[in-house]
Amino acid sequence: MSTSPIRLATIGSSAITERFLDAVRHTEGVTYGAAYSRDLDRAHAFGEPRGATAFYDDLGALAQSDEVDAVYVASPNGLHAEQALTMIAGGKHVLIEKALASNERAGREVLSAAAERGVVCLEAMRNLHTQGFANIQRTLPELGAISQASLRFGKVTSRIARLNAREYVSQFDPELSEGALMDIGVYVVELAVALFGRPQSVLASLLTRELAWEAQEGRDIIDVAGSLSLRYADKIVDLSYSKVGDDLVDSQVLGDGGTLLIPNANVPRDIALVRHEDKGMVYATVSGECETIKADVPDNDMICELSLFRDAVRGDVAAREAVAHFAQVTLCSLNIMDEARRQAGVRFPADKA
Numbered sequence: 001m002s003t004s005p006i007r008l009a010t011i012g013s014s015a016i017t018e019r020f021l022d023a024v025r026h027t028e029g030v031t032y033g034a035a036y037s038r039d040l041d042r043a044h045a046f047g048e049p050r051g052a053t054a055f056y057d058d059l060g061a062l063a064q065s066d067e068v069d070a071v072y073v074a075s076p077n078g079l080h081a082e083q084a085l086t087m088i089a090g091g092k093h094v095l096i097e098k099a100l101a102s103n104e105r106a107g108r109e110v111l112s113a114a115a116e117r118g119v120v121c122l123e124a125m126r127n128l129h130t131q132g133f134a135n136i137q138r139t140l141p142e143l144g145a146i147s148q149a150s151l152r153f154g155k156v157t158s159r160i161a162r163l164n165a166r167e168y169v170s171q172f173d174p175e176l177s178e179g180a181l182m183d184i185g186v187y188v189v190e191l192a193v194a195l196f197g198r199p200q201s202v203l204a205s206l207l208t209r210e211l212a213w214e215a216q217e218g219r220d221i222i223d224v225a226g227s228l229s230l231r232y233a234d235k236i237v238d239l240s241y242s243k244v245g246d247d248l249v250d251s252q253v254l255g256d257g258g259t260l261l262i263p264n265a266n267v268p269r270d271i272a273l274v275r276h277e278d279k280g281m282v283y284a285t286v287s288g289e290c291e292t293i294k295a296d297v298p299d300n301d302m303i304c305e306l307s308l309f310r311d312a313v314r315g316d317v318a319a320r321e322a323v324a325h326f327a328q329v330t331l332c333s334l335n336i337m338d339e340a341r342r343q344a345g346v347r348f349p350a351d352k353a
Contacts, residue, residue: 006031006069006093006310006314007034008034008071008072009035009056009070010038010047010052011033011036011072011075011096012072013035013037014074016097017046019302020074020306022301023303028312029310032051033053034047034052034054034055034056034067035055035056036055036057036058036062036071040055040057045058045114053078053151059086060086063087063090064090066092070093070095071095073116074124075097075178077099077101077102077182078175078348078350080099081106081109084136085110091119093119093309093312094110094119094121095306096306098190099123099186099334100335101334102177102349102351103177103336103338103348104335110297111331116251120309120320122324124302125134125186125187125190125305125330126266127301127308128190128329129304130267130268130295130301130307131297132267132270133191134195134263134295135268135293136260136268136271137194137195138273139260140253142257142258142275143256143273144257146154146253147255148238150237150251151188151238151251152188152241152249152254153240153242154241154242154245154267155246155247155349156242156243157191157243158246160224160243168212168213172209172211172222174221175212179223180242180244181206181341184241184243185228187266188239189228189239189333189336190333191236192239195253199230199336200231200232200337201233202229202230202336203229203343204227206223206226206346207225207244208344216349219349222346223344223346225243227241228340250263258275259274261274267297268295269295270292271293272292273290273291273293274289274291278287308322309321317335
């Protein structure tokens with residue numbers, strides 16, 4: 001297994017890219033070397049203060065660069081697949097911000113291309129790569145027969161005031177495959193799939209808004225919040241997400257042997273296991289012993305996904321197996337979100353293909 005530093009490039013200059021570069025600075029075996037932007041001056045402006053020494057405004061040139069081993073793709077969702085395919089064709093490993101692609105079809109194309117080219121492709125789904133998530137998985141058998149789960153994540157976006165003022169907001173533009181489901185709903189969708197697998201059916205109810213700006217016919221609404229009910233043979237999993245309200249309720253998984261409380265579905269850290277106690281006929285819910293299960297998660301949890309990506313790029317067998325597993329989680333999650341959008345009438349350009 002190679003131990004040479006992995007030379008990273010970035011596509012995108014948003015706050016999440018800044019957070020990613022902070023993770024790079026705290027992760028051994030990876031270095032930041034190159035910045036891409038459609039505007040070369042912007043590539044310099046973003047990359048130079050953060051340590052980049054190479055700058056690109058041409059995707060093909062970046063893909064063919066011998067100064068770069070891997071690329072972090074953090075552009076708008078609608079650009080992920082096309083940009084990733086270009087990088088993969090050039091032999092670059094790719095770490096792609098969530099959501100990996102606009103829909104399942106595009107996601108499958110990207111992952112298939114990576115497999116054929118022999119490079120690592122991982123979705124930067126940060127809540128699945130922490131010790132907190134591993135603790136959830138490890139604790140589930142202690143719940144007995146699981147019948148229900150409620151996974152939630154909601155926070156008011158700072159951009160909602162602009163949307164309410166009928167201004168253009170790129171984070172709610174269907175032409176860019178954006179919207180609340182793709183941005184934060186994806187956290188609970190992928191957590192559900194990673195824990196329980198593919199559901200038998202999906203029932204979605206999305207809160208949508210008509211776009212205030214001129215839009216393509218058929219793509220004139222976007223979602224700002226919603227709920228999904230995933231039906232399994234032996235359980236129901238309810239998902240709730242919002243960019244117009246702060247959800248202050250813990251996520252939980254219910255079994256006949258206990259209940260698991262998950263305070264932060266987007267970044268699982270410490271969780272609580274409340275064991276069931278049979279106290280006979282009582283007319284209230286009676287909880288039993290509560291055990292807090294602590295997790296060692298870095299302040300910048302992106303270090304966790306970056307560490308897995310690094311190990312997979314280096315050829316670590318366990319890391320490669322984990323990447324292959326999470327690829328299937330990604331595809332199943334995209335399938336669920338495709339169906340939820342279909343039921344709500346939220347359309348992206350990529351859906352036409």
